[in-house]
Amino acid sequence: MASPAGTSRRLGAPDAKNRVVLLDAAEELMRDEGYAAVTSRRVADKAGLKPQLVHYYFRTMDELFLALFGRRAEQMQHYHQLALDSPQPLWALWELNTDPEGTGMTMEFIALANHRKALRAEIARFAEMSRREQIRTFTAAMSRYDVPFEEFTPTVLMVLMTGATQVLVQEELLGMTVGHEETHQFAERWLTYLEGERRLDDNWRRPLEAAAED
DSSP, X not given: OOOOTTSOXXXXXXXXXXXXXXXXXHHHHHHHHOXXXXXXXXXXXXXXXXXXXXXXXXXXXXXXXXXXXXHHHHHHHHHHHHHHHSSOHHHHHHHHHTOHHHHHHHHHHHHHHTTOHHHHHHHHHHHHHHHHHHHHHHHHHHHHTTOOTTTSOHHHHHHHHHHHHHHHHHHHHHTOOTTHHHHHHHHHHHHHHHHOSOOOOTTOOOOHHHHHHO
């Protein structure tokens, strides 16, 4: 039955199981086939639920994408904090930023944001907050490693790292790898010079859900 004029349609609970299943399905579609594959019908089919349930939990597809990005942003904040707290934060940030799955999803959200203004604003807000956190990490690390700040500022290095890693991942997804090996070797030489050989636990990126259970 339609909602009376002037009232808001009731939505499903934010922590409802079906809502989580729908977001999982949308994320899998975006990761495997790109954002254009994420339609209400495709999401419902992937989740094994009726199409009407998509709009029971999300008024519009914009709301679904915002919820999906919010969940992804929360996970990335968690990973960034683990990187900042690790004994080798620069190694950790490099690995985090060159992860094909994570950066690939970020690129999909950026492409989608070109068509959805609400998502564009949220991505920009999160990206600025994330960059400030990473710059603080670079500043603290470089103060320990005797790097000349007047030549290599933490802000410039962070922007260069982010840009380089996005290009590397984007080109790898396209199947283009010319110059990639040399770039990785260059980055790893400098990381080793600054922080020594990589000593991070291979499982340093614990998912948010696993961390909550500890």
